[in-house]
Amino acid sequence: MLLIPCPLCGKRSESEFIHGGPVGADRPDPNAVSDAEWVDYLTVAPNPLGPVQEKWWHARGCGEWLTIWRDTRTHDIVEAPDGIK
Amino acid sequence: MGSSSRLASGGRINRDRPLRFRFNGKDYQGFEGDTLASALLANGVRVTARSFKYHRPRGIVGHGPEEPATLVELEGEDASGNRPATTVVLCEGLRAHSVNCWPSPDFDLGGISQLFARFIPAGFYYKTFKWPGWHLFEPSIRKAAGLAAAPATPPASGHFEARHAHADVLVAGAGPAGLKAALEAGRAGKRVFLADEGTEAGGSLLNRALTISARPAMDWVAEAVAELHGMKNVTHLQNATVWAYREHNLLIVNERSPEQDNILERSWRVRAGEVVIATGATERAMVFSGNDRPGVMLAASVQAYVNRWGVAPGKRVALFTNNNSAYAVAADLAAAGVIVTAILDSRKNVPPEALELVPDLPVHTATVAAGIFGHKRVRAVLAAPVSGGTPKWIRCDVLAHSGGWNPTVHLWSQSRSSLRYDEGIAAFLPDRAAQTCRAVGAAAGDLTLDRIVDGGADLPYAIEPLWRVDVPVQRGRAFLDIQNDVSVSDAQLALREGYSNVEHVKRYTTGGMGIDQGKTGNINIIGTVAMQQGVPLPQVGTTTFRAPYTPVSFGAIGGLREDSVLFPYRHTPVTQWNKDNGAVMYEAGARWRRPGYFPNPGENLQEAVNRECRAVREGVGVYDGSPLGTFELKGRDVPKFLDFIYSNVMSSLQPGDGRYGLMLSDDGLILDDGVAFRLDDHRWMISTSTGHADAVNQHMEKLLQTEFPGWQVMITTVTSQWNNATICGPRAREVMQALGTDIDLSPQAFPFMSLRDGTVAGFPARVVRVSFTGELSYEVNVAPRNMAALWDKVMEAGAPFGILPVGSESSHVLRVEKGFLSLGHEVDGTVDAYDLGMGWAMSKKKPDYLGKRSVMLRRAGGATRRELVGILPKDPDQQIPEGAPLTPGGHKQATEGLVTACVWSVVNRRWVGLALLENGQARHGETAHVRLRDAVIPVTVTEPVFHDPDGTRLRS
Numbered sequence A: 001m002l003l004i005p006c007p008l009c010g011k012r013s014e015s016e017f018i019h020g021g022p023v024g025a026d027r028p029d030p031n032a033v034s035d036a037e038w039v040d041y042l043t044v045a046p047n048p049l050g051p052v053q054e055k056w057w058h059a060r061g062c063g064e065w066l067t068i069w070r071d072t073r074t075h076d077i078v079e080a081p082d083g084i085k
Numbered sequence B: 001m002g003s004s005s006r007l008a009s010g011g012r013i014n015r016d017r018p019l020r021f022r023f024n025g026k027d028y029q030g031f032e033g034d035t036l037a038s039a040l041l042a043n044g045v046r047v048t049a050r051s052f053k054y055h056r057p058r059g060i061v062g063h064g065p066e067e068p069a070t071l072v073e074l075e076g077e078d079a080s081g082n083r084p085a086t087t088v089v090l091c092e093g094l095r096a097h098s099v100n101c102w103p104s105p106d107f108d109l110g111g112i113s114q115l116f117a118r119f120i121p122a123g124f125y126y127k128t129f130k131w132p133g134w135h136l137f138e139p140s141i142r143k144a145a146g147l148a149a150a151p152a153t154p155p156a157s158g159h160f161e162a163r164h165a166h167a168d169v170l171v172a173g174a175g176p177a178g179l180k181a182a183l184e185a186g187r188a189g190k191r192v193f194l195a196d197e198g199t200e201a202g203g204s205l206l207n208r209a210l211t212i213s214a215r216p217a218m219d220w221v222a223e224a225v226a227e228l229h230g231m232k233n234v235t236h237l238q239n240a241t242v243w244a245y246r247e248h249n250l251l252i253v254n255e256r257s258p259e260q261d262n263i264l265e266r267s268w269r270v271r272a273g274e275v276v277i278a279t280g281a282t283e284r285a286m287v288f289s290g291n292d293r294p295g296v297m298l299a300a301s302v303q304a305y306v307n308r309w310g311v312a313p314g315k316r317v318a319l320f321t322n323n324n325s326a327y328a329v330a331a332d333l334a335a336a337g338v339i340v341t342a343i344l345d346s347r348k349n350v351p352p353e354a355l356e357l358v359p360d361l362p363v364h365t366a367t368v369a370a371g372i373f374g375h376k377r378v379r380a381v382l383a384a385p386v387s388g389g390t391p392k393w394i395r396c397d398v399l400a401h402s403g404g405w406n407p408t409v410h411l412w413s414q415s416r417s418s419l420r421y422d423e424g425i426a427a428f429l430p431d432r433a434a435q436t437c438r439a440v441g442a443a444a445g446d447l448t449l450d451r452i453v454d455g456g457a458d459l460p461y462a463i464e465p466l467w468r469v470d471v472p473v474q475r476g477r478a479f480l481d482i483q484n485d486v487s488v489s490d491a492q493l494a495l496r497e498g499y500s501n502v503e504h505v506k507r508y509t510t511g512g513m514g515i516d517q518g519k520t521g522n523i524n525i526i527g528t529v530a531m532q533q534g535v536p537l538p539q540v541g542t543t544t545f546r547a548p549y550t551p552v553s554f555g556a557i558g559g560l561r562e563d564s565v566l567f568p569y570r571h572t573p574v575t576q577w578n579k580d581n582g583a584v585m586y587e588a589g590a591r592w593r594r595p596g597y598f599p600n601p602g603e604n605l606q607e608a609v610n611r612e613c614r615a616v617r618e619g620v621g622v623y624d625g626s627p628l629g630t631f632e633l634k635g636r637d638v639p640k641f642l643d644f645i646y647s648n649v650m651s652s653l654q655p656g657d658g659r660y661g662l663m664l665s666d667d668g669l670i671l672d673d674g675v676a677f678r679l680d681d682h683r684w685m686i687s688t689s690t691g692h693a694d695a696v697n698q699h700m701e702k703l704l705q706t707e708f709p710g711w712q713v714m715i716t717t718v719t720s721q722w723n724n725a726t727i728c729g730p731r732a733r734e735v736m737q738a739l740g741t742d743i744d745l746s747p748q749a750f751p752f753m754s755l756r757d758g759t760v761a762g763f764p765a766r767v768v769r770v771s772f773t774g775e776l777s778y779e780v781n782v783a784p785r786n787m788a789a790l791w792d793k794v795m796e797a798g799a800p801f802g803i804l805p806v807g808s809e810s811s812h813v814l815r816v817e818k819g820f821l822s823l824g825h826e827v828d829g830t831v832d833a834y835d836l837g838m839g840w841a842m843s844k845k846k847p848d849y850l851g852k853r854s855v856m857l858r859r860a861g862g863a864t865r866r867e868l869v870g871i872l873p874k875d876p877d878q879q880i881p882e883g884a885p886l887t888p889g890g891h892k893q894a895t896e897g898l899v900t901a902c903v904w905s906v907v908n909r910r911w912v913g914l915a916l917l918e919n920g921q922a923r924h925g926e927t928a929h930v931r932l933r934d935a936v937i938p939v940t941v942t943e944p945v946f947h948d949p950d951g952t953r954l955r956s
């Protein structure tokens, strides 16, 4: 169970959060990309062996969506939201 | 038999408190402070188990959680299976029996499988349990190979509990190193959490006769414990195993039999600033022929039985060792009056300080144990010179062996911290820490007391590793894993068959995969692999240490998180009324419980549903619609936001008006359907299906917070702030008038899909004209505090019109008659709005909204779609099971659709259904076929609507 830094609540247990997946590419203008590019946007998610930027929702806390960098090898949170150590 | 093996004095047992217990059907007596193992040894019981695979007779080998041989099943109220006898604390009336044997370990019919041992080689399961023949073997293998069965009922006498804790320092283990670390942290004012798996603190000091500053070491332990108990910042638990070390310094501790009588076990989840691993060391077995015979025991365990429990496991004990620790065992045995017949030491040069401990005992250097004489108990050991001289039999009734010591690095490794192989103690040691933790004492490789506590006196440790005995005179099996019956020849076979990685050897042979997880034998498997491959041991490496360190009951893991606590049901203010009025309650998604139907006495489900449906179609009904997800959205950018998340246009709505819409995900799946109402310029209210309220909330918040943080939209969940009674049916307007309202109810002033605020029956109310039944409907929303009173008034005002409460069964019938969607039925990941005949909901005007591009992309492929249709069984009295497949012509071939719903329609007096059918929209009027296992049902394909196709009634 991770200890996840929330910018509003501080470090809280993972059980209070819902995982929101890795941060992928920005949503393209669907009318300005090819079919292949659109499918890539929908289906290709970062899945590195190492630090990944991901979203978490403090659903059972303050309701904040936050972004951290988590190392998938160690679970170390290598970069937390601003103001949190 | 009596207490024949109990020493006259000594031990940490209470001889004034005898306890009676029963083992394998025989009655015995032990003392308070005994374990089941020590009490059995005290009673002279030597054969205590049969082995897993070959049913060989086994005795007690260890004295703690490392015990590989004697597993028992406890009977009675606290029944539990597969418990090492060494960890079962004796109590009055305890009843237990051995696993793996029938009718008894002394006379076990399964033992006959020993004769077939050569037919059960390593990898037997992999070679045998293969298609197509595995089912021929399965029943007999399962019967023969099973350990204890799961108890039939949960423990009767209490419950399991979970607790969370935070600590500056968590110390795992209350031996000398753990106590010292806890004292230091406690004196520094830190919040300390000290947990130890034993019944009392002291660790190895409980088992040994050592001194600290010339006083008994246990005096030092008592003083340390007393000082810790005086500190408010220290939590000290015994009977509490730290069994898992998880990420971010979360540790899970299982506390057995806490102080409170009604709690069986308590699961602690402790988040620690720093973790001190003081888990001691585990003695490892020697590998030689016959090393599994009853009476072949770990040396330190024999020492523990003598010192801690006042039991001599044998009258004439021989020892076999490759290290110094067995000399202290021999000295303690001699001091207790046990005859030590020989010390076999595989080393040529034994350090003089070891020999000085046993000046009068016969030490045979450069000699190994090469065999055991005796089947159900040891009678002699074959002492064989390493150099190949003449072996000789030495009489003994116990052979105590020590293959050295492994630091107990399980928790350390679970934390992902690394190990290194240390030549000096021939063992794997903690190396680099991956989390904020450190190992101390024996767990860190400091195997003697003088290295841990100032003033501690101990024999210096020295070892020359011997991974297995390898002399020509040796005959018979030498076991690497006693619990799973894995012998040296099994490991060698695995290597010959190409399993060169130690992880593969482990799985192929099942070595180290038993309940003891190979605590005494894994290192010998690694050593055997290293010897066979001719590589140094560190190159082979260890297998992965995984939680749990020792077995944990499912009850402890679950704790109090049983269904009603983890997910309490949600209720509306009408729940009690529903129950009082005979409702059959259903679970209705998102933990809501709603009435399914309201049977009159003697009425069956169908009769009750028909009656409720008729009321709605012909008169009036009412249902409690409170569980529908409801959200209020405020802000300048709500119209823009709603246009993005709904497939149709919402921004054009005027205050007071609403619209039905579909929410799609960006990959084109239908996420939810619901209605959106505009309250005023910047305030909106949307509703979602009951089961999807949380998902829609997450969806909206994620978009707003991560994609459009600049948009001014505030979302408030108001599901529980508004309750509603939905009055529906041709006479609904009359009931509303009877209730009394200041809202003009005429269809011109208050049309379908609009919303009015006002007063109903004296309560402030928001009335919404939506319809999920196809009839004239008023959804009367009030504050929850007024809901029960409103409900009573509705029933009273509706009585002259024959109003009936309507359950979810009838709601289902009514919506199917109208062809209204139900997300779980007609909508799955394959269906889009066009398939449902709702292409009108997919805005052409909006250049972009969630899901648009993906739906268009999918449809552009031109593949055949399954489309929503109505179906009428040719035989009107023929019911079709929901979910039944449709196949072309009813033939046995790939399906072309499925029945999503089928109900008895009160307005049509026949069964009607909905289905998803390939090209269905173009097949109205055709015959399709439902194919069941034993029947083919022809149906007519129709429009998916069976009542009021123009919607005149719902707009009335």
Ligand SMILES: [Zn+2]
Binding pocket: A006, A007, A008, A009, A010, A058, A061, A062, A063, A064
């Ligand atoms: Zn928070």
